[in-house]
Amino acid sequence: xxxxxxxxxxxxxxxxxxxxxxxxxxxxxxxxxxxxxxxxxxxxxxxxxxxxxxxxxxxxxxxxxxxxxxxxxxxxxxxxxxxxxxxxxxxxxxxxxxxxxxxxxxxxxxxxxxxxxxxxxxxxxxxxxxxxxxxxxxxxxxxxxxxxxxxxxxxxxxxxxxxxxxxxxxxxxxxxxxxxxxxxxxxxxxxxxxxxxxxxxxxxxxxxxxxxxxxxxxxxxxxxxxxxxxxxxxxxxxxxxxxxxxxxxxxxxxxxxxxxxxxxxxxxxxxxxxxxxxxxxxxxxxxxxxxxxxxxxxxxxxxxxxxxxxxxxxxxxxxxxxxxxxxxxxxxxxxxxxxxxxxxxxxxxxxxxxxxxxxxxxxxxxxxxx
Amino acid sequence: xxxxxxxxxxxxxxxxxxxxxxxxxxxxxxxxxxxxxxxxxxxxxxxxxxxxxxxxxxxxxxxxxxxxxxxxxxxxxxxxxxxxxxxxxxxxxxxxxxxxxx
Numbered sequence: 001x002x003x004x005x006x007x008x009x010x011x012x013x014x015x016x017x018x019x020x021x022x023x024x025x026x027x028x029x030x031x032x033x034x035x036x037x038x039x040x041x042x043x044x045x046x047x048x049x050x051x052x053x054x055x056x057x058x059x060x061x062x063x064x065x066x067x068x069x070x071x072x073x074x075x076x077x078x079x080x081x082x083x084x085x086x087x088x089x090x091x092x093x094x095x096x097x098x099x100x101x102x103x104x105x106x107x108x109x110x111x112x113x114x115x116x117x118x119x120x121x122x123x124x125x126x127x128x129x130x131x132x133x134x135x136x137x138x139x140x141x142x143x144x145x146x147x148x149x150x151x152x153x154x155x156x157x158x159x160x161x162x163x164x165x166x167x168x169x170x171x172x173x174x175x176x177x178x179x180x181x182x183x184x185x186x187x188x189x190x191x192x193x194x195x196x197x198x199x200x201x202x203x204x205x206x207x208x209x210x211x212x213x214x215x216x217x218x219x220x221x222x223x224x225x226x227x228x229x230x231x232x233x234x235x236x237x238x239x240x241x242x243x244x245x246x247x248x249x250x251x252x253x254x255x256x257x258x259x260x261x262x263x264x265x266x267x268x269x270x271x272x273x274x275x276x277x278x279x280x281x282x283x284x285x286x287x288x289x290x291x292x293x294x295x296x297x298x299x300x301x302x303x304x305x306x307x308x309x310x311x312x313x314x315x316x317x318x319x320x321x322x323x324x325x326x327x328x329x330x331x332x333x334x335x336x337x338x339x340x341x342x343x344x345x346x347x348x349x350x351x352x353x354x355x356x357x358x359x360x361x362x363x364x365x366x367x368x369x370x
Numbered sequence: 371x372x373x374x375x376x377x378x379x380x381x382x383x384x385x386x387x388x389x390x391x392x393x394x395x396x397x398x399x400x401x402x403x404x405x406x407x408x409x410x411x412x413x414x415x416x417x418x419x420x421x422x423x424x425x426x427x428x429x430x431x432x433x434x435x436x437x438x439x440x441x442x443x444x445x446x447x448x449x450x451x452x453x454x455x456x457x458x459x460x461x462x463x464x465x466x467x468x469x470x471x472x
Contacts, residue, residue: 003401007392014388063385063392091383091394113381113396153397 011061011248017280018248019064020057021262024050024081025254027074030097030133032120034163034203036193037070044254047077049272051084053252056276058088068095068262070254079108086112093118095159098145099138106148116155119146122165124172132165146180156182162213163190163203174218186219189328191263192318204328211335227336233307238295242313246289250280260289264314266322289313289322298323303342305333376424376448376457377417377464393456400454407433407440408447415457417464421448 001009011018025044026037045053057065065085072078072094085092094109098119101109109117121142123129129139149156158180160173170186177184188205192198205213213219220226241247246260246268256272258279259265268286269279280286292313295301298321300311310333315326325343333341340348378384381396391409394401404412410432414424421444429440451457458464 003403007387007401007403010387016387058385061385061387063383063387063394086381089382089384091396113383115383115394115396115399 007063008244008248014061015281016061016248017057017250018062019066019244020062020249021066021068021251022050022053022057023068023070023252023254023262024072024078025070025075028069028071028097029074029099030071030135030138032122032133033165034132034161034190034200036191036200038193038195039070042255045256045272047080049256050077050081053256053271053276054081054085054088054090056271058090060277060280063091064093065090066093066095071100072096073100073105079112082109082112082114086114091115095120096145097133097138097142098149099135099141101145101148103148106145106152106154109149110152110154114154116157117149118157118159119149121146121158121160121173121176123169124176125169128166128169132163143176143180146182150181156180158182158184160184160186161190162186162188162205164205164209165203167205167209167213170213170216170219186213188213188332189312191315194265196318207331207335210331214332214336227338229337229339230305230308230333232304233294237307238301239293241290241293242297242311245313246286250286252276258283260286261314263312264289264317264322266314266317292323296323297325299325299343299346300341304339305330305337305341309333309341372461373420373422374445374448375417375419375460375463376411376415376421376452377460378412378415379456379458382456395455397455400456402451402454402456407435407443411444411447412451412457417458421445 008018026039027041028039067082073096082092092114093116094114095118119142121129122132126139130136146156158173158177160170162170174184188210190201190204192201214227215223217223245264249261251259251262252271256270257267258269258271260268266285266289268283271279294306300306300309303309309329311329312326313322315328316322316324319326327343330341330343334344382393383396384391384393386409389406391404391412393404407429410428411424414428422441425440425444426437429435429444430437448457448459452459
């Protein structure tokens with residue numbers, strides 16, 4: 001076990017929130033077609049409240065701090081926030097679109113000791129990237145930002161969210177990352193909007209294309225390992241917890257709302273009304289999330305993929321039950337391995353039987369059967 | 371032998387978990403955890419207090435250990451952390467590190 005894994009295990013046993021993702025704003029200068037956020041400011045925490053929150057997080061034992069948004073640099077006090085966070089010795093990672101980062105900003109991030117900057121790039125082609133961000137010239141500015149940050153010696157990661165509009169451009173972004181000398185990561189996850197609107201899910205990659213993505217060595221690395229059939233789950237899997245959400249990790253919105261994860265919109269408290277540690281320790285919602293083990297999952301506990309699936313409890317929650325399957329992850333497991341999930345088999349069975357047991361509506365007098 | 375002054379190098383991230391200090395170099399992600407004794411030395415590494423004084427005034431009374439053995443262990447610890455780039459070591463007092471105490 002690596003030292004980092006040991007630390008995580010210790011934090012889990014001690015109930016310490018080792019990692020926090022804090023969105024400092026939902027405002028953004030891009031309008032990405034797949035974004036799940038509402039970009040209006042509904043009363044985000046001012047500098048003083050953020051500083052007080054960061055102090056509380058440090059006292060609670062938070063070590064990894066991700067600052068994200070929205071676009072973090074839409075806040076005029078963002079560097080003050082980062083400086084304060086670093087004075088509290090957090091390991092700070094920043095997620096940004098980069099379009100407001102120039103030489104001076106890159107140098108400032110380096111001087112403050114930011115550990116990593118993650119930047120979203122959707123395509124190597126301006127016409128595709130800019131069409132997704134709806135900000136003309138954004139790819140050019142984003143690439144310039146990556147160059148500035150890299151030249152300062154900062155660790156930069158390109159996050160390449162793949163959707164129907166850019167699914168063919170993964171290899172191009174990989175090549176771009178190589179040319180820039182930065183790390184590439186791929187993510188084919190499109191989530192519903194935070195208000196529950198699922199219209200953007202139509203942007204998800206279709207099944208055959210998802211299979212191609214998962215079998216592309218340039219995108220996923222070792223395809224044989226990545227797409228290997230799942231081993232039979234042991235007791236350690238069945239008694240294990242699904243992911244770190246609510247266990248060693250949580251998400252805090254610009255309005256102070258605490259959730260188990262950025263993809264898990266289960267309101268668990270608000271730091272404007274309660275101390276963070278009190279929410280972390282006593283929230284009924286977080287306790288509920290923590291009580292769930294793989295063996296408790298309604299369909300997934302009987303699934304061959306239970307030990308290797310990327311099942312997101314937040315997406316499952318948005319589909320209706322935090323104990324249920326996340327169908328997007330079912331699809332990923334299937335497209336990786338070719339082995340249907342328990343949820344897919346259940347639905348296939350229902351569909352196959354459907355026409356045989358379907359109850360036809362009673363037709364009223366004068367109605368016409370189709 | 372001249373006394374040593376030690377100061378925490380920047381940039382790094384650090385946190386105390388259950389009495390054990392977790393430190394990571396932001397530059398190369400070198401990760402170390404410190405025992406309670408090492409944590410106490412780390413906390414005393416202000417660049418102004420000689421290592422011998424950290425040992426005699428913090429370590430020995432707090433952990434009830436022999437001065438000579440504690441000094442030897444402290445020297446070894448300081449040597450290891452300076453090689454990782456996490457501690458600055460000098461025969462002269464060192465200016466205050468950029469970041470305050472954790």
